[in-house]
Amino acid sequence: MKLSVLANLYASKPLDEVLGILENLGVGAAEIGCGGFPGKDHADPDILLSDEKAYTQWTDTFKKHNMEISALSCHGNPVHPDREIAENYDKDFRKTILLAEKAGVETVVTFSGCPGDHPGAKYPNWVTCPWPDDYLKILDYQWNDVLIPYWTEAVKFAKEHGVNKIALELHPGFCCYNTESLLKLRAAVGPVIGANFDPSHLVWQGMEPAPAIRMLGDAIHHVHAKDTKIDKINVARAGVLDTKHYSDEINRAWVFRTVGYGHGIDWWKDLVDNLRLVGYDGYLSIEHEDSLMSIDEGLKKAVATMKEVIINDPKPTTMAWA
DSSP states (O other), X not given: OEEEEEGGGGTTSOHHHHHHHHHHTTOOEEEEEOSSTTOSTXXXXXXXXXXXXXXXXXXXXXXXXXXXXXXXXXXXXXXXSSXXXXXXXXXXHHHHHHHHHHHTOOEEEXXXXXXXXXXXXXXXXXXXXXXXXXXHXXXXXXXXXXXXXXXXXXXXXXXXXXXXXXXXXXXXXXSOOSHHHHHHHHHHHOTTEEEEEOHHHHHTTTOOHHHHHHHHGGGEEEEEEOXXXXXXXXXXXXXXXXXXXXXXXXXXXXXXXXXXXXXOHHHHHHHHHHHHHTTOOSEEEEOOOOTTSOHHHHHHHHHHHHHHHOOOSOOOSSOTTO
């Protein structure tokens, strides 16, 4: 396994400086935003696909810092009911695929997206219950009329350009938000679709990493290292479905934390062990979204924790003591 960092936490800094920071922390890989919510600060496909000099300078920057690219990210909603919004996210996705092809990066990270409740809708509609029956009709429309057709074609495009891992981050608000919904889409469109396994989004839904990892198995294409702290007082009085702003930490049911500040090191060791049990030997990419810590401190603490829990050597093929 290898340690990585989602580099958009330092979006305001030039790529060379960001990779220098990561190199000094002993991190050997970076996940780079190419559009959508992660932005294009460190990789603008429009430039890198058309300007060979700019592309060479970009790749040379990674070589300078002995840095690999763990994945290219373009999280967005390409099935948004507003056609213009959907088209912009779709363009970001396709250009990211083309850049991945050019750079030899096998994994692109994004969201499944979420449509509206009918063809004329203005906003996405994330369904969380099966009754009244209207909601099941919405799900039927979203999956069969929009989501599966979109990803069937998107997978075809990715395969044509040598990208065989589309890692969908399981995030509430989108159609693929847990293990079952990810595997449902994967069964419909093929194994190019897999999970970007981010435990922080599963914990506040009441899920545990070990069972989720074992359920997903080889459907795990990429992993984010990010933690969530459940506030038992607020959950006890209001539940986990919380729409209060992320800055209202004291009143929220849960908040994102840097690695080790939502769960202890043994929890993270168990997560890594279970990834190894299902055969995952890829990148663990730190994503900093801790509103209680500065970026610098949060990243340093996350790196220190992950260095202690990550398993670097390949899995043994024999048992030395047997």
